[in-house]
Amino acid sequence: MVKRFAAFGEVMMRLQVPGYELLSQASTLNYSFSGTGVNVASALARFGHIGYLVSTLPANAVGDAAVSYLQKLGIDRSFITRGGNYVGMYFLENGFGARSSRVTYSNRLESSFNTAPEGSYDFEGIAKNIDVVHFCGITLAMNDSVRHHMKSFAKAVKENGGTVVFDCNYRPSLWGADGYEKAKPHYEEMLYFADIVMMNEKDAMFVLGMQTEREKRIEQLMELIPKVAQKYEISVIAGTHRTINGDNTHSLHGFIFKNQTFTFSNTITFSVYDRIGAGDAYTSGIVHGEMEGFSPEKTVAFAAASGMLAHTIVGDTPMSSENEIFRAMTETVGDVER
Numbered sequence: 001m002v003k004r005f006a007a008f009g010e011v012m013m014r015l016q017v018p019g020y021e022l023l024s025q026a027s028t029l030n031y032s033f034s035g036t037g038v039n040v041a042s043a044l045a046r047f048g049h050i051g052y053l054v055s056t057l058p059a060n061a062v063g064d065a066a067v068s069y070l071q072k073l074g075i076d077r078s079f080i081t082r083g084g085n086y087v088g089m090y091f092l093e094n095g096f097g098a099r100s101s102r103v104t105y106s107n108r109l110e111s112s113f114n115t116a117p118e119g120s121y122d123f124e125g126i127a128k129n130i131d132v133v134h135f136c137g138i139t140l141a142m143n144d145s146v147r148h149h150m151k152s153f154a155k156a157v158k159e160n161g162g163t164v165v166f167d168c169n170y171r172p173s174l175w176g177a178d179g180y181e182k183a184k185p186h187y188e189e190m191l192y193f194a195d196i197v198m199m200n201e202k203d204a205m206f207v208l209g210m211q212t213e214r215e216k217r218i219e220q221l222m223e224l225i226p227k228v229a230q231k232y233e234i235s236v237i238a239g240t241h242r243t244i245n246g247d248n249t250h251s252l253h254g255f256i257f258k259n260q261t262f263t264f265s266n267t268i269t270f271s272v273y274d275r276i277g278a279g280d281a282y283t284s285g286i287v288h289g290e291m292e293g294f295s296p297e298k299t300v301a302f303a304a305a306s307g308m309l310a311h312t313i314v315g316d317t318p319m320s321s322e323n324e325i326f327r328a329m330t331e332t333v334g335d336v337e338r
Contacts, residue, residue: 003131005040005133007051008055008150010111015030016031033069033087036136038070042073049288052130054133056082081121083120085112088114091104126153132287136169137171140187141174141183151189158193165196165287166190166197167197169279170187196236197228197236198286200241200255201220235258236286241255248272249271250271251267252304256296256299272312274311278311280318281307282303302329305328306325309325
């Protein structure tokens with residue numbers, strides 16, 4: 001069943017150092033456009049839904065390039081407004097071996113999205129024309145104006161019978177000193193709006209301040225997530241546990257909590273080509289499974305396979321089709337397709 005899916009979020013320019021050079025070594029950069037909302041809306045469009053982005057881009061050549069890029073990803077531009085002067089940027093240096101990849105943000109707070117004034121969006125009109133909306137905790141961290149936009153949009157969607165998806169995605173660097181205390185009331189407001197939430201036990205403990213005597217992560221998860229679901233009346237909570245292995249491979253274990261029951265994916269181990277955006281691929285898999293009425297077992301397996309494949313593709317945005325993900329759910333190593 002085709003659904004109308006919208007994501008609210010910033011479009012960012014990704015400036016990537018070629019190969020494994022440091023930014024201080026490189027003389028060229030490859031650019032593209034991304035952002036959590038971009039990634040999830042594009043993935044849902046690739047799965048056959050109608051994917052919208054609700055955002056603001058500058059009315060200049062950079063904004064034009066961003067719109068063109070979004071259209072190539074299959075994202076509908078109907079709810080993108082134009083104004084302001086800038087897009088936020090981030091520089092990506094690829095890690096190698098013991099050296100981690102590094103992201104450096106630039107010009108983000110001055111972006112057209114983060115400075116869009118009150119009244120920039122017709123949230124009531126948009127809410128009447130979509131089925132599902134996605135919000136991210138990264139966006140929630142930007143400023144009071146953006147937070148007001150988010151909460152107004154979420155309220156409008158709920159009042160029109162739509163589904164609200166909220167990805168906690170807490171980033172300490174974005175909230176600054178005493179970040180947890182600053183973030184908690186805003187996170188709680190969004191959780192009360194949300195139907196589907198992406199989080200794990202760390203969000204429950206650190207952002208929401210929940211306590212547990214358990215020491216193992218899986219035990220903390222199984223104690224705290226049901227409490228979150230009950231307190232905030234959330235229908236579905238999903239997330240992952242990631243392990244980075246000694247040989248630099250990663251292992252991913254997904255879960256979904258629905259109808260008071262946990263369902264877990266198999267643990268998938270894989271090599272990593274580009275990690276940025278893989279969490280958005282997992283989120284898109286969960287949302288697609290819920291929109292399509294998959295069983296919890298099928299949904300969490302689909303999401304885990306989607307996340308795995310995203311690690312193998314350059315760029316932030318998930319590029320795998322539904323059929324490719326279904327195939328990855330049953331095949332561990334692929335040969336050349338002929």
